[in-house]
Amino acid sequence: MKVLLIGASGYIGSAVSAHLADAGHRVVALVRAADRQDAGHEQRVGDLADPASLTRAVTPDIDAVVNLAPPTGDATVDAAAVTALTDPLRGTGRAFVYASGVWVLGATGPAAADENAPVNPVPIVGYRPAIERQVLDTAEVGVRATVIRPGIVHGNGGGIPALLVDLARKHGTPTYIGKEAVHWPMVHVDDLADLFVATVEKAPAGSLWHGVAESAVPVRDLAAAAGAAAGVDGEPRSWPLEDARAELGAPFADALALDQTVSGDAARESLGWLPRRAGAVADVRELSYPQVDTDGIEVFGAADGQQADVEAIVRFVAGVQHAQQNELVDAFMSNFRTQHPVWTTGHGKRLSGWDEIDAFTRRVLPGATKQSTATYEVVRILFVRPDIAAVNVRQRPVTLDGQPLEDQPEGRPMYVLAKDNGRWRIAAAQNTQVFSG
Ligand SMILES: NC(=O)c1ccc[n+]([C@@H]2O[C@H](COP(=O)([O-])OP(=O)(O)OC[C@H]3O[C@@H](n4cnc5c(N)ncnc54)[C@H](OP(=O)(O)O)[C@@H]3O)[C@@H](O)[C@H]2O)c1
Known part of the structure; x- marks a missing residue:
C-alpha cells in the first residue's frame, strides 16, 4: 500500500514509518516545511492547520492515511483536519488511522479498562474523544476509519521515560510524579509500530484499539529504572504534583499523575498483535535509556558521524543478551x-x-538459563558499508547472579548486521565455542 503518514518525523511516526517500509508498504510523509530532508520517502507539504494542504495530499494513489501528529490544541482546527483528510477517502474503503491516547480514559484505578470503558479525559486531551468519534463516524460513509490509543510509549531512548531519566539526573534521586501508587499502561515503540501496520492492513472500519503491552506498570519501578539508567542511586521519591505542575504545566503534570490500568487484549486477540519487545522497566533500566560505553571497542570502517551506529549496535547486542537471559x-x-x-x-x-531459527529457538531457549546464563560484550565492529556491520562479540558464561563460570567454554559470536529502515538486525550469525587448554 501507499501510506500517507502525518507525523513521520516524530517519535512514534519514525518507528511506524520504518515498520511500514519493512512490511513492504510505500511511505509518503506529510511534512510541514518543503526543505526537510527526511530519510528515503516521498514527501508532500502540509499542515494540520491548513485543511486544503491535507486534502491535496490525499491523492487517488494513496491507499491509507495515518495521522500521528499531536493535537493542535484547537478543537475546531483538529476537526477540520479530520474532515479534510477523510473527505477524499469517502466511499473508497481506504484506511484512515488516527492516533489518540489512553489519557482520554482518565484515572481508571485497578480494574483494567478495555475499549468499551467510558471516556473521562483529563484537560490535556479534553476534546480528543470528540475527534475519535468524528473519525469513527466516517466508517458510515465508506472510510475504513480506525483509532489507536497508545499507552505511554517507551523505547529507543525517547518519549516520556526519557523525562524520568532527566528528572532523576536533575533531582539527584529517582523521581516519579505525584503519588507512589500510580501505574502507567506501557508499550514499546516498535511493538506499537507493529500495531499501526496491522491496523493499516486489516482492522475493520469503525474499530478502536488500545495499543498497550503492559497494562499497569508501577511508576515507582519506572522511576527506579530511570534512576539506574541515569546512574543515580537511592529510593524513588515523589515529585509533589504542585511542583511538577509549576514546572511542566498543570495539564501535562496532571496526565502524568494518572493511575491507569488499560487492557490491550483486544488487539492481540482480533488483529493477532504480538508485543514482543522488552518490558518497560527492563528497557528503561538496561536497554534503551542508559548511556552506552563504547570505550575499548575496536571500530573499523566507520564513516564520519557513525558513533550513533556504534552505540546502536552496542544497544542491539544488549537486547540480544536480555532476550537470551530472560528466555524471551x-x-x-x-x-x-x-x-x-x-x-x-x-x-x-x-x-x-x-x-x-524460530523453530530451534522455541525448542532450546525456554529453560536454557535454569542453571547458568551468559553475558554478551561487543569487542569489534567492522563497517563493511555504512549499513552493513560485522560485529565480534565475547560471550561469557556466568551464574544466575553474574559470577563468571570459568569451567564452561566461552562463545565468540560474529553477527553480520544490516541496517534496514534505520534499524540494525541480524542478517547472518555464527557462534564459535572456545576450547583452550
Ligand atoms: N509518546 C507517547 O507516549 C504517546 C502516548 C499516547 C499517545 N501519543 C500520541 O501519538 C501521537 C504522536 O506522538 P509522538 O510522541 O510521536 O509525537 P512527536 O514526537 O512530538 O511527533 C509529532 C509529529 O507530528 C508532526 N506535527 C506536529 N504538528 C503538526 C502539524 N500541525 N501538522 C503536521 N504535522 C505536525 C511533527 O512534525 P515536525 O517534525 O514538523 O515537528 C512530528 O513529525 C500524538 O498524537 C500523541 O498525542 C503519544
Whole structure:
C-alpha cells in the first residue's frame, strides 16, 4: 500500500514509518516545511492547520492515511483536519488511522479498562474523544476509519521515560510524579509500530484499539529504572504534583499523575498483535535509556558521524543478551531480519531461514538459563558499508547472579548486521565455542 503518514518525523511516526517500509508498504510523509530532508520517502507539504494542504495530499494513489501528529490544541482546527483528510477517502474503503491516547480514559484505578470503558479525559486531551468519534463516524460513509490509543510509549531512548531519566539526573534521586501508587499502561515503540501496520492492513472500519503491552506498570519501578539508567542511586521519591505542575504545566503534570490500568487484549486477540519487545522497566533500566560505553571497542570502517551506529549496535547486542537471559523467544526473534537470515550455532548446526531459527529457538531457549546464563560484550565492529556491520562479540558464561563460570567454554559470536529502515538486525550469525587448554 501507499501510506500517507502525518507525523513521520516524530517519535512514534519514525518507528511506524520504518515498520511500514519493512512490511513492504510505500511511505509518503506529510511534512510541514518543503526543505526537510527526511530519510528515503516521498514527501508532500502540509499542515494540520491548513485543511486544503491535507486534502491535496490525499491523492487517488494513496491507499491509507495515518495521522500521528499531536493535537493542535484547537478543537475546531483538529476537526477540520479530520474532515479534510477523510473527505477524499469517502466511499473508497481506504484506511484512515488516527492516533489518540489512553489519557482520554482518565484515572481508571485497578480494574483494567478495555475499549468499551467510558471516556473521562483529563484537560490535556479534553476534546480528543470528540475527534475519535468524528473519525469513527466516517466508517458510515465508506472510510475504513480506525483509532489507536497508545499507552505511554517507551523505547529507543525517547518519549516520556526519557523525562524520568532527566528528572532523576536533575533531582539527584529517582523521581516519579505525584503519588507512589500510580501505574502507567506501557508499550514499546516498535511493538506499537507493529500495531499501526496491522491496523493499516486489516482492522475493520469503525474499530478502536488500545495499543498497550503492559497494562499497569508501577511508576515507582519506572522511576527506579530511570534512576539506574541515569546512574543515580537511592529510593524513588515523589515529585509533589504542585511542583511538577509549576514546572511542566498543570495539564501535562496532571496526565502524568494518572493511575491507569488499560487492557490491550483486544488487539492481540482480533488483529493477532504480538508485543514482543522488552518490558518497560527492563528497557528503561538496561536497554534503551542508559548511556552506552563504547570505550575499548575496536571500530573499523566507520564513516564520519557513525558513533550513533556504534552505540546502536552496542544497544542491539544488549537486547540480544536480555532476550537470551530472560528466555524471551519472540524478543530474540525480533533481532533477525526476515529476509533469509542464517545462524550457525556454537555446536556447528546451521539454521537456514527465519522459520528454522524460530523453530530451534522455541525448542532450546525456554529453560536454557535454569542453571547458568551468559553475558554478551561487543569487542569489534567492522563497517563493511555504512549499513552493513560485522560485529565480534565475547560471550561469557556466568551464574544466575553474574559470577563468571570459568569451567564452561566461552562463545565468540560474529553477527553480520544490516541496517534496514534505520534499524540494525541480524542478517547472518555464527557462534564459535572456545576450547583452550
Ligand atoms: N509518546 C507517547 O507516549 C504517546 C502516548 C499516547 C499517545 N501519543 C500520541 O501519538 C501521537 C504522536 O506522538 P509522538 O510522541 O510521536 O509525537 P512527536 O514526537 O512530538 O511527533 C509529532 C509529529 O507530528 C508532526 N506535527 C506536529 N504538528 C503538526 C502539524 N500541525 N501538522 C503536521 N504535522 C505536525 C511533527 O512534525 P515536525 O517534525 O514538523 O515537528 C512530528 O513529525 C500524538 O498524537 C500523541 O498525542 C503519544
